Each structure stands twice: as structure tokens, then as C-alpha cells.
Amino acid sequence: MDSQDHWVLSRVCEWLQSGRTVWFCTIIETVGASPRPVGSLLALNDAGELAGSLSGGCVEDDLLEKLRSGTGDQHSPQVIGYGITAEENERLGLPCGGRLKVLVEHCRPDAYPHFHPLLAALSERRCMTRTVSLRDGAVTLQATAAWQPLHWQHDVVTHTFGPQYLLLLVGAGELARVLSQMALMMDYRVLVCDPRHERIQQWSLPDVPAIQGMPDDIVREHACDSHSIVITLTHDPRIDDMALMEALQADLFYVGALGSIRTSTARRERLLQLGLTELQLARLHAPVGLPIHSKRPAEIAVAILAELTALRGQR
Numbered sequence: 001m002d003s004q005d006h007w008v009l010s011r012v013c014e015w016l017q018s019g020r021t022v023w024f025c026t027i028i029e030t031v032g033a034s035p036r037p038v039g040s041l042l043a044l045n046d047a048g049e050l051a052g053s054l055s056g057g058c059v060e061d062d063l064l065e066k067l068r069s070g071t072g073d074q075h076s077p078q079v080i081g082y083g084i085t086a087e088e089n090e091r092l093g094l095p096c097g098g099r100l101k102v103l104v105e106h107c108r109p110d111a112y113p114h115f116h117p118l119l120a121a122l123s124e125r126r127c128m129t130r131t132v133s134l135r136d137g138a139v140t141l142q143a144t145a146a147w148q149p150l151h152w153q154h155d156v157v158t159h160t161f162g163p164q165y166l167l168l169l170v171g172a173g174e175l176a177r178v179l180s181q182m183a184l185m186m187d188y189r190v191l192v193c194d195p196r197h198e199r200i201q202q203w204s205l206p207d208v209p210a211i212q213g214m215p216d217d218i219v220r221e222h223a224c225d226s227h228s229i230v231i232t233l234t235h236d237p238r239i240d241d242m243a244l245m246e247a248l249q250a251d252l253f254y255v256g257a258l259g260s261i262r263t264s265t266a267r268r269e270r271l272l273q274l275g276l277t278e279l280q281l282a283r284l285h286a287p288v289g290l291p292i293h294s295k296r297p298a299e300i301a302v303a304i305l306a307e308l309t310a311l312r313g314q315r
Contacts, residue, residue, distance in 0.1 A: 003164035003187050004052065008041040009119040011051035016112040021046040023067050026159060027054055028079070028152045029101040035059075036100075039150045039159060054102060055082075063102065076137045077105045103132065103157055105139075117141055118161060125163035125225060132157045146226070164189045165253065165312070168223045170215045170243045171234035172199040175258070179231075179301040180208045186305060188229075193218040195239060215243035223247060229254040229308065231288055235263075241270060248280045254308060256288030258300075263287075 015022050025042040035055040042052040044064055054060055059082050066080070083099035107115075118141060121128040129144045134155040147162035167183050169176045172194040180190045184207060193211045194200055203210035211218055215232075223230050230247040231254075232240035240257060247255045248271070257267060264286035271281055289303035 003122065003189070005041060005161055006119070006122045006164060008043050008052040009115060009122065009161075011049075012043045012107070013112060013115050013119055015043070015045045015049070016107065016109050016115065019109050021109075022107045022111075023063075024105045024107055025052075025054060025063065026103045026150075026157070027100050028103045028150060028157055031099040032083075042102075054100070059100075059102075063104070067104070077103060077132055077134050079103055079134065103134075103152075105132065105137075114139060114141070122161060122163060125227065127160055127162045129158060129160045132159075163225070163227045166191065166223060166228045168193065168219065168228065168230045170194070170219075170230065170232040170240060171236075172196075172203045172210050173233060175233050175297045175300060177203075177205060178297045179233075179304060180205055182301050182305055184208070186309075191218075191222055193243075194234070215239055216246040219243050219246040219250075223250065223252055226251055226253050228252045229256075231256040231258070231304065233258045235259065237267070237270060241267070241274065244271060244284065245274060245276065248276055248283055254285060254311060255283055256285035256304070258288050259286060261287060 012022055012024060022043055022045050027036055027038050027040045030038055036053060040052070040054055042050065042054045042060060044050045044067070046068070048064065048068070050060060050064070054063070063080065080102045081099065082102065118128055118130060121143070127144045127147050129142045129148070131140045131142070134157065144160060148160045150160070151158045165188050167188045167190045169179060169190065169192045172192050176192050180192065183190050190208045191211065192203065192208055193213060193215055195212065195214055197212060200210050200212040219230055230243060230252060232243050234240050235258065244255065244257060257264065259267065267286060268281055268284070285307070289300060290307050292299060292303045294300060294303070
């Protein structure tokens with residue numbers, strides 16, 4: 001499953017390649033309880049097809065009507081505000097007091113060579129920064145080492161696109177199944193691994209690849225950057241500890257392990273004896289997720305994803 005940004009950009013490239021005119025829209029500022037965060041994308045073409053989202057739907061409809069009727073500058077980038085008045089908030093279904101500003105770029109088919117490298121960077125898990133001048137419409141792309149929040153100042157919008165977060169789950173059990181389903185809805189790319197043949201054979205989610213093999217090898221091969229997350233779920237030290245040994249020595253976004261406080265304490269002692277340092281162990285989230293004191297798989301999955309969401313917001 002591709003990320004939302006990847007999906008929008010792939011549609012933009014597809015439409016431009018087929019000769020369609022495209023409006024590429026980005027939320028560049030929000031005030032109050034906006035329906036979508038800064039950086040959210042929407043693309044729509046001259047046939048009325050849409051990809052992405054700026055709100056619950058009303059902003060998209062209003063924007064499409066404006067653009068197709070020729071309102072505003074159809075050649076240079078323009079900024080359109082929503083939620084300026086209480087009446088507009090009510091008409092568009094924006095949260096009370098919420099306001100947002102949308103950068104709209106009018107793209108002809110000859111813009112395809114610009115968007116394709118951006119899509120390729122996301123596919124290859126690389127970061128790329130896109131800079132748009134509101135004065136003259138000049139657009140540049142530049143490779144960058146790390147993701148940065150969207151920045152708008154002095155008629156220049158700088159937007160860094162980064163790779164989709166990868167969630168690698170060790171252990172193909174019921175919790176992994178529930179957690180995978182929820183994570184897919186939250187725009188994660190999910191992989192499951194397990195050295196046990198019978199667990200892989202019983203895996204039932206076609207959208208989530210299940211890999212049989214030694215967990216340390218799979219972590220080393222697939223969880224390779226700061227947008228990667230590794231969570232162990234088997235309760236078997238012979239499986240979990242191998243994955244954690246590898247993950248805690250890499251520059252990953254998050255490493256977590258399922259288990260009680262007592263189990264987590266014993267795990268840390270084992271990992272120290274196996275050669276990890278105190279500094280490396282300090283990066284381990286164990287018990288994994290928010291402390292909700294539940295044993296139900298769905299509730300544990302919610303607690304894990306809630307913690308990941310909070311940490312991503314802080315980042």
C-alpha cells in the first residue's frame with residue numbers, strides 16, 4: 001500500500017502523461033481546528049477526477065468549481081483561503097474557527113518531467129525538497145537528507161517530501177493481524193516476519209507481505225532508515241531478541257517490544273549481556289504502546305499506533 005503523497009503524485013504523473021491539465025493543491029497554512037494538516041495534498045484534473053484530500057469534501061467541491069469556472073489566475077500559483085468567515089465555516093463544514101490556506105498550481109502536460117523525479121524519490125525512500133516561488137511560478141527540486149516541515153515565507157513555499165513509514169512486525173500472530181489492518185488505514189507500509197513456517201502459512205492479509213526467515217536478517221534488509229519501525233510481538237526471546245539486537249543498533253525511528261513490565265526488565269538484562277549498551281537500550285519502547293492496561297489485541301494495537309502518532313507529531 002502506497003503513502004497518500006505517493007498516491008497523489010502517481011495520479012498527477014498519470015494525468016499529465018495522458019495530456020490532461022492538472023491543478024496541484026497543497027495546504028500551506030492552518031489556523032485553529034483545521035480538517036487536514038499542513039502539507040496535505042489534493043490533485044484534480046480537467047475531467048473532474050480527484051486524488052487526495054484537503055477537508056471532508058466541501059473544500060474540494062468548492063475548489064473544483066472555482067478552478068473549472070476559471071476563477072483567479074490560471075497560470076501562476078495562487079493562494080486561496082478557506083474559513084475566513086463564520087458563514088464560510090458553516091457552509092464548508094470546517095471545524096469551528098478553523099482556517100486554511102491552499103496553494104494551487106496550474107500544471108500542463110509539459111510539467112510531467114518535474115513531477116516524475118519527485119515520485120521516483122518517494123518510491124526509492126529518498127527525501128526531496130520542492131520549492132515554489134509565488135512571484136513567478138518557478139519550481140525547483142533538490143535532494144535532501146532529512147524531512148523538514150513545510151515552510152512558507154516571503155512568497156516562497158518549501159515542501160519536503162519524505163518516504164512512507166515502514167512498520168515491520170516480528171511475529172505473525174493475531175495482534176500482528178489487527179495492528180496491520182489499522183496501520184494500513186493510517187498510511188503505513190507494513191511487513192510481517194516470522195521464522196515459524198506454520199505462522200507464515202496461516203497469515204491471512206493479502207495486502208501485508210509475510211516473510212519467513214530469521215528476524216535479524218529481515219530487520220537488516222528491510223528496516224534500514226529513520227522512517228522505519230520495528231516491533232516484536234512473539235513473547236519468544238529466541239525470536240524477539242534477535243530482531244531487537246539488530247534494530248537497536250540501527251538509526252530507526254522507533255523500536256518496541258510487547259510484554260509486561262517484568263518481562264521488559266528481564267529482556268533489558270538479557271540484551272545487556274548480549275552486548276548492547278545502555279544508550280542503545282534507552283531507545284527501546286517496552287512495554288510497547290501507551291499504558292492502557294489492556295490485553296485485547298485491538299486495544300493494544302490502538303495503544304501502539306497512538307504512541308507512534310504522538311511521536312511522529314513531536315518529530
